Amino acid sequence: MCTAMSFTVANHHYFGRNLDLEISYGQQVVITPRNKPFNFHEVDDLNQHYALIGVAAVMNDYPLYFDAANEHGLAMGGLNYPDNAFYADSKAGYKNVASFELIPWVLGQCATVDEAKKLLTNVNVTNRQFSPNLPASPLHWLIADQTSAIVVESDRDGVHVYDDPVGVLTNNPSFPKQLFNLNNYRTLSANTLANTFSDQVNLTDYSRGLGTRNLPGGMDAESRFVRATFNKYNANWPEHDEIANITQLFHVMHSVEQQSGLDQVATNPAKFEYTIYTVGYDLDKGSLYYTTYTNNQINCVDMNKVDLASQQLTSYPFINQQAINHVN
Numbered sequence: 001m002c003t004a005m006s007f008t009v010a011n012h013h014y015f016g017r018n019l020d021l022e023i024s025y026g027q028q029v030v031i032t033p034r035n036k037p038f039n040f041h042e043v044d045d046l047n048q049h050y051a052l053i054g055v056a057a058v059m060n061d062y063p064l065y066f067d068a069a070n071e072h073g074l075a076m077g078g079l080n081y082p083d084n085a086f087y088a089d090s091k092a093g094y095k096n097v098a099s100f101e102l103i104p105w106v107l108g109q110c111a112t113v114d115e116a117k118k119l120l121t122n123v124n125v126t127n128r129q130f131s132p133n134l135p136a137s138p139l140h141w142l143i144a145d146q147t148s149a150i151v152v153e154s155d156r157d158g159v160h161v162y163d164d165p166v167g168v169l170t171n172n173p174s175f176p177k178q179l180f181n182l183n184n185y186r187t188l189s190a191n192t193l194a195n196t197f198s199d200q201v202n203l204t205d206y207s208r209g210l211g212t213r214n215l216p217g218g219m220d221a222e223s224r225f226v227r228a229t230f231n232k233y234n235a236n237w238p239e240h241d242e243i244a245n246i247t248q249l250f251h252v253m254h255s256v257e258q259q260s261g262l263d264q265v266a267t268n269p270a271k272f273e274y275t276i277y278t279v280g281y282d283l284d285k286g287s288l289y290y291t292t293y294t295n296n297q298i299n300c301v302d303m304n305k306v307d308l309a310s311q312q313l314t315s316y317p318f319i320n321q322q323a324i325n326h327v328n
């Protein structure tokens with residue numbers, strides 16, 4: 001499972017993502033500069049494009065992005081959508097883009113969600129594999145800029161592009177069902193509540209936080225969708241303090257993280273999914289902040305510190321070593 005969300009705090013814009021999985025693909029933080037060509041199989045190559053920063057597995061010098069943001073503050077993440085995602089063969093008259101090409105194709109040439117929506121009209125997400133040992137993954141995608149968000153789902157009946165008014169995405173079921181399910185939680189509250197049970201029954205407010213008692217705590221994707229959305233909208237944001245905002249963003253993302261041991265992998269019962277990494281993109285500055293499961297310290301990679309006019313990928317392996325601050 002995974003969780004992604006966009007945040008806007010006063011005039012600061014962020015995009016967060018947890019990658020929950022039991023295996024690693026050797027992913028790193030990867031910056032693709034403007035002149036490193038993106039070659040696609042059926043749509044036009046992008047020889048010059050917007051620069052990207054994100055998390056990717058680099059195979060044959062090709063960045064297979066899990067999530068990324070471009071220099072204009074458009075961000076995108078691919079999240080598991082098993083049993084629902086359907087990728088078709090190439091179809092005449094469509095923009096045929098393989099699932100693994102979608103992130104560079106969109107972020108390479110769109111600066112905003114509106115531009116992405118236009119580009120995505122008439123797209124057909126194809127079932128082409130990157131290589132024989134990397135079959136296409138069943139994904140859906142969250143795309144967000146500083147002001148809005150959309151979700152892209154390629155189902156059996158075609159590609160859907162939904163407005164995402166809450167800027168959150170997890171996994172199954174499909175996005176419209178996740179959004180509708182929020183209605184079931186409309187009485188959740190971060191406030192101290194009155195007794196609406198009955199004025200004939202004496203019920204006391206015996207503990208702080210009772211308004212969140214029915215906030216779902218599960219690892220499942222529906223629970224995380226509700227929890228992530230509630231926590232995002234109710235978190236106090238310091239607004240003008242960048243470090244405090246980043247810190248709060250990580251608190252929200254970690255409120256839906258998967259602790260190892262809680263989510264068994266059905267096909268491999270000895271394994272458990274866990275939050276391998278959490279990223280928080282500063283969409284205004286082009287910085288990527290991250291923590292990993294074994295390193296709670298927030299690390300930062302700034303895309304503007306590399307030569308964005310070059311042609312070479314720059315990769316930074318995740319720092320997984322826990323940094324304990326020994327005080328005596």
Ligand SMILES: C[C@H](CCC(=O)NCCS(=O)(=O)O)[C@H]1CC[C@H]2[C@@H]3[C@H](O)C[C@@H]4C[C@H](O)CC[C@]4(C)[C@H]3C[C@H](O)[C@]12C
Binds near residue numbers: 066080139
């Ligand atoms: C599985 C990952 C999503 C995390 C998630 O939702 N896990 C839940 C697993 S489960 O439902 O609970 O079983 C996704 C996110 C990005 C994906 C990767 C990226 O799409 C990049 C390439 C794309 C290639 O087609 C396949 C390998 C791959 C390297 C993908 C492997 C895998 O599908 C990743 C890592």
